[in-house]
Amino acid sequence: TSTAATPILTIKLVLLGESAVGKSSIVLRFVSDDFRESREPTIGAAFLTKRIIRDDKVIKFEIWDTAGQERFAPLAPMYYRNAQAALVVFDVTDDGSFHKAQDWIQELHEKVGDNIVIALVGNKIDLLNIQGENSNRAVKEAELQNLCKRENLLYFEASAKTGENIHEIFQKLGQKIPYPQ
């Protein structure tokens, strides 16, 4: 199957998370297999599409990035409207970004309801140093497990920098969305 074929399913996916956790970088890695060290607001294009193959059929993601708006004001209702999937991103070395991720999950429940597949993504795992007590890992495994169970989330740890797990996130999320009748 070639991705040039007509998609059998189009999934609107929104990105949420504190500024600088790597939302735009995750999209850039997924869509263009590229990474930039410096922050370039221009890479935060508001809307990108990408086709992937699932079960020998083409599915298409319409990816809505906040393009930095999350810093300034509540996101517009059209951002969430008809979203079938969400990536809520935090930085695995930054506890504050994890707490912010929980706020975004609540916001999704309020604005979209339960009819959305949510993946929590702990990004920047390339920055983790040693394991154990002195690890710079900011969030405890048990806390993550509780949250994911309670909120029915998929969970991934990834790095937009190395590319680790980035394609898997979209592939697994895509599997969760039913084909249209």
Ligand code: GDP
């Ligand atoms: P956004 O504001 O959430 O869209 O975050 P950006 O994608 O603009 O990324 C913020 C900064 O973090 C940039 O300097 C990126 O290069 C950097 N960054 C993003 N993902 C990673 C990652 O996986 N590892 C590391 N080390 N840096 C990252």
